[in-house]
Amino acid sequence: xxxxxxxxxxxxxxxxxxxxxxxxxxxxxxxxxxxxxxxxxxxxxxxxxxxxxxxxxxxxxxxxxxxxxxxxxxxxxxxxxxxxxxxxxxxxxxxxxxxxxxxxxxxxxxxxxxxxxxxxxxxxxxxxxxxxxxxxxxxxxxxxxxxxxxxxxxxxxxxxxxxxxxxxxxxxxxxxxxxxxxxxxxxxxxxxxxxxxxxxxxxxxxxxxxxxxxxxxxxxxxxxxxxxxxxxxxxxxxxxxxxxxxxxxxxxxxxxxxxxxxxxxxxxxxxxxxxxxxxxxxxxxxxxxxxxxxxxxxxxxxxxxxxxxxxxxxxxxxxxxxxxxxxxxxxxxxxxxxxxxxxxxxxxxxxxxxxxxxxxxxxxxxxxxxxxxxxxxxxxxxxxxxx
Numbered sequence: 001x002x003x004x005x006x007x008x009x010x011x012x013x014x015x016x017x018x019x020x021x022x023x024x025x026x027x028x029x030x031x032x033x034x035x036x037x038x039x040x041x042x043x044x045x046x047x048x049x050x051x052x053x054x055x056x057x058x059x060x061x062x063x064x065x066x067x068x069x070x071x072x073x074x075x076x077x078x079x080x081x082x083x084x085x086x087x088x089x090x091x092x093x094x095x096x097x098x099x100x101x102x103x104x105x106x107x108x109x110x111x112x113x114x115x116x117x118x119x120x121x122x123x124x125x126x127x128x129x130x131x132x133x134x135x136x137x138x139x140x141x142x143x144x145x146x147x148x149x150x151x152x153x154x155x156x157x158x159x160x161x162x163x164x165x166x167x168x169x170x171x172x173x174x175x176x177x178x179x180x181x182x183x184x185x186x187x188x189x190x191x192x193x194x195x196x197x198x199x200x201x202x203x204x205x206x207x208x209x210x211x212x213x214x215x216x217x218x219x220x221x222x223x224x225x226x227x228x229x230x231x232x233x234x235x236x237x238x239x240x241x242x243x244x245x246x247x248x249x250x251x252x253x254x255x256x257x258x259x260x261x262x263x264x265x266x267x268x269x270x271x272x273x274x275x276x277x278x279x280x281x282x283x284x285x286x287x288x289x290x291x292x293x294x295x296x297x298x299x300x301x302x303x304x305x306x307x308x309x310x311x312x313x314x315x316x317x318x319x320x321x322x323x324x325x326x327x328x329x330x331x332x333x334x335x336x337x338x339x340x341x342x343x344x345x346x347x348x349x350x351x352x353x354x355x356x357x358x359x360x361x362x363x364x365x366x367x368x369x370x371x372x373x374x375x376x377x378x379x380x381x382x383x384x385x386x387x
Contacts, residue, residue: 014216015279017206017238020272023264027058027244030314032251036117036159037062043115044069045100045148046122048076050207051163054243055119060084062247068113070096071122100144103151110155117250118152120145121163123179126209130174131295134350138337141178142353146185146334153194161250162186162198164258166235169200170304170359173295174350180357183258184330187322190256197253199246200320201261202235202300211269215276224286225273232292233266233299248314260302260309262316306358322358329356 042059046052047069053076059067071077077095082088096113098105100122110118123141124130130137145162152160164183167176183198190196205212211234218225237245242261249259270287277284292298303309303320310319333356340348354360 013280015276017212017236018241019279020212020275021205021236021238021264021267023238023241027240029062029244030248030251033248034062036251037064037247039063039065040116041065041114042067042117042119043096043109043113044119044121045071046120046163047071048073048080049121050210050239051204051243051246052119052121053080054239055121055246056080056084058240058243058247059119066094068094068096068115070098070100070109072097072099100148101139103147106147106151107154110151110157115152115155115157117159117161118148118157119161119163119246119250120148122148123163123182125165125175127167127173127175127295128293130178131293134174134353135341135346137174137178138349138353139341141175142181142185142334143338145182146331149186149189149196153189153192153196157194159250159253160186160189160194160196161246161253162196163246164198164200166200166202166260166263166300166302167297169301169307170361171354171357172297172361174353175295177353177357177360180360181330181333181353184322184357185334187256187258188328188330190254195253196256197249198258199249199261200258200302201237201242201245202263203237204239204242205236206239211272212276215273219276219280219282219285222283222285224288226288226290227269227273228290228292228296229298230270230289231268231298233268235263235266235300235302236272237261237263245314245316249317252312252314252317252319258307258320259312260318260320262318263302266299304359 037059042064044052044056047056048071056067056069069077069080074097078088078090081090081095096109098109100106122144124137149160162182164179167173168180168183171177171180186196186198204210215225245261306322307320312319337349337352
């Protein structure tokens with residue numbers, strides 16, 4: 001047998017994201033954050049995802065009355081309950097199997113749970129997929145957020161925190177545009193009894209489907225490492241770091257602000273590869289540069305020309321506000337997108353989406369999205385109740 005066949009990196013040590021970024025592991029909460037959570041009933045949507053589940057874990061250490069886990073992925077709910085409670089029985093009302101795209105279900109959930117706070121982490125997050133399926137991005141990220149925040153305000157929830165992304169700043173992708181419109185929708189509910197805010201941050205290293213997962217697999221299995229461009233950079237945080245700052249941001253939520261987390265300096269992806277190889281002692285991989293995909297930026301941004309940034313009392317959290325608020329247009333725009341989907345006018349969705357957000361790049365000139373050519377699954381069950 002050839003020795004080349006037996007060579008493998010699979011036995012190399014696992015590297016913690018914090019080590020790869022050269023950051024500390026500890027999450028420290030201020031007294032106000034602890035007081036905010038203590039004794040409260042809290043609902044987390046997208047609780048089975050990487051960020052949602054870490055928010056649940058951290059909230060659970062701060063003495064809440066109860067944390068409710070909402071997701072449409074039953075396997076993810078089972079895994080999280082098994083981790084938290086030592087069993088995956090799925091037999092109590094803490095675990096909620098539901099789809100945020102169904103407004104009537106969200107209303108029932110909010111009234112039955114009686115939550116004091118909601119952390120909305122449910123979303124589609126993979127940029128290339130949403131470029132191909134923009135209708136799905138709108139249904140989950142725009143209409144899903146609209147449904148959840150509307151239900152929360154109607155039910156008298158005290159605070160609503162929407163999880164966003166740095167791709168919402170001057171969005172060039174469907175992912176970024178849907179998340180920017182979601183921020184505007186949340187902001188439009190300011191002053192209606194619920195303290196609402198969004199929290200924007202960059203890539204979370206170590207989350208499911210993240211670059212670190214792909215990098216580890218490719219290096220462990222002696223595959224070429226794929227990077228879009230030699231110069232591409234991204235902002236990175238660890239999952240615990242991001243979740244902890246999201247909870248801290250909730251303390252400051254008042255009137256529809258968007259909070260931007262301090263993620264340090266942007267990191268070159270090729271430098272992360274080199275550091276991973278150094279820390280693990282792996283064989284140096286072949287690197288293949290594939291080119292930027294539709295909607296991707298060479299360098300991400302934290303805010304755009306339509307926004308002003310201000311310091312907050314927390315040294316790692318900035319507050320961002322629109323120079324010219326567009327919250328009044330967000331709801332009417334969401335209704336227009338909803339009508340297009342229900343009417344089957346899928347070809348209009350992408351351009352309309354970008355027209356609704358500040359700094360959007362407009363429709364691309366590449367091939368049509370696959371979602372334009374197919375019917376959405378049961379649209380009346382998902383978005384017909386959008387209001």
